[in-house]
Amino acid sequence: MAFEKSKILIFGATGYLGTYLVKASISMGHDTYAYTRPLKPNDNNSSKLQLLKEFESMGVTFFQENIFFDFPIIYNGELDDHEKLVSVLRQVEVVISALPIPQYVKQLNIIQAMKDAGTIKRFVPSEYGNEADRVTALPPFEALLSIKRKIRRATEAAGLSYTFISANAFAVYFVNYLLHPEKKDHQVIIYGSGETKAVLNYEEDIATYIVMAATDPRAANRLVIIRPPDNVLSQLDLISSWEKKTGRNIKRVHVSEEEIIKQTETLPSPENVPPAILHSIFVKGDQTNFELTEEDLEASKLYPEYKYTSIDRLLDVLLVKPPSKPKLVSFGA
Numbered sequence: 001m002a003f004e005k006s007k008i009l010i011f012g013a014t015g016y017l018g019t020y021l022v023k024a025s026i027s028m029g030h031d032t033y034a035y036t037r038p039l040k041p042n043d044n045n046s047s048k049l050q051l052l053k054e055f056e057s058m059g060v061t062f063f064q065e066n067i068f069f070d071f072p073i074i075y076n077g078e079l080d081d082h083e084k085l086v087s088v089l090r091q092v093e094v095v096i097s098a099l100p101i102p103q104y105v106k107q108l109n110i111i112q113a114m115k116d117a118g119t120i121k122r123f124v125p126s127e128y129g130n131e132a133d134r135v136t137a138l139p140p141f142e143a144l145l146s147i148k149r150k151i152r153r154a155t156e157a158a159g160l161s162y163t164f165i166s167a168n169a170f171a172v173y174f175v176n177y178l179l180h181p182e183k184k185d186h187q188v189i190i191y192g193s194g195e196t197k198a199v200l201n202y203e204e205d206i207a208t209y210i211v212m213a214a215t216d217p218r219a220a221n222r223l224v225i226i227r228p229p230d231n232v233l234s235q236l237d238l239i240s241s242w243e244k245k246t247g248r249n250i251k252r253v254h255v256s257e258e259e260i261i262k263q264t265e266t267l268p269s270p271e272n273v274p275p276a277i278l279h280s281i282f283v284k285g286d287q288t289n290f291e292l293t294e295e296d297l298e299a300s301k302l303y304p305e306y307k308y309t310s311i312d313r314l315l316d317v318l319l320v321k322p323p324s325k326p327k328l329v330s331f332g333a
Contacts, residue, residue, distance in 0.1 A: 024204070024210070086113045124162065141273060168200070171202045190252050191283055192260070223295070223296055
């Protein structure tokens with residue numbers, strides 16, 4: 001379907017998902033803006049600077065002010081200057097947040113600024129993982145989910161038009177974390193029985209769905225859940241598929257639910273967050289243990305014309321070009 005072209009502002013544009021969002025927005029022909037934090041002096045030759053230059057060559061407009069750039073920047077990308085935020089927001093129509101965990105609460109500043117600006121047609125807050133309103137998790141992860149709920153309620157209370165996105169797990173990230181596809185002779189860890197179903201979606205598809213939903217009248221004030229049928233699978237399913245594609249037998253080492261719970265109780269913060277996330281997704285099954293209702297919009301049904309990347313296809317790609325080694329945080333959780 002055809003979407004109305006919009007002026008889209010992305011917070012967290014240089015982050016893990018933010019990079020995909022910028023490219024998706026540009027590819028769909030939207031006027032794309034990035035609100036980024038100022039660079040530091042030692043960032044002059046950093047990968048972030050190179051990424052910003054790549055975005056600039058694609059036609060992205062930046063809201064930031066920094067003497068180390070040799071291309072035009074408009075405003076400082078901090079989130080505590082209310083008047084500056086309002087001024088920026090009055091220049092755009094759609095706001096998509098991809099802020100990381102440490103800045104989740106800062107979205108309250110953005111919400112207030114959007115309310116005062118009075119020009120924003122749609123807001124998509126930073127979540128993109130488990131459906132926060134229908135699940136509860138072990139305390140370290142539950143604390144993060146509670147912040148997501150707080151942002152949702154603040155968005156509703158402000159009277160903003162919104163779209164909430166439950167994208168479940170980031171496929172490249174978690175396939176890499178679970179399988180270590182760059183290794184040939186190794187063992188994999190199975191959390192719990194390995195039979196619990198999760199939902200693994202390719203990051204590029206997630207970003208595309210988010211941008212489409214953010215500009216789709218049907219998704220206004222609705223929840224969009226990304227749960228395409230070909231991407232619902234268990235850890236054992238994933239390992240079996242990888243063994244067939246590589247012709248190898250992979251050694252499995254199980255970590256019991258009791259051990260995972262113990263880690264969440266004994267490890268210091270924030271080290272106790274990853275096991276709580278793994279428990280939620282791969283032991284408790286929080287991504288698949290509820291049925292979709294008539295009120296839910298499932299992305300692959302909402303946009304049947306878009307051909308998403310199945311896990312089977314993604315494994316073929318990773319077989320040729322394995323991703324870099326990840327460190328588990330709450331990406332897609």
